[in-house]
Amino acid sequence: MRFTNWLLMATALxxxxxxxxxxxxxxxxxTV
Structure with a gap:
């Protein structure tokens, strides 16, 4: 569960x- 959460956060970033x-x-x- 924690790994999936980390993977989702990494993908979002x-x-x-x-x-x-x-x-x-x-x-x-x-602008330049």
């Missing part, structure tokens, strides 16, 4: 990081 990286790549060239 990875998705959040991917979304942030995508937004960064989209909006950074506009």
């Amino acid at each position: 990875l998705l959040l990081f991917s979304a942030a990286w995508l937004l960064f790549n989209i909006f950074m060239p506009v």
Whole structure:
């Protein structure tokens, strides 16, 4: 049960990081 919870949390963090990286790549060239 604990392993599944950790895996879910890791997946959520990875998705959040991917979304942030995508937004960064989209909006950074506009500001610079």
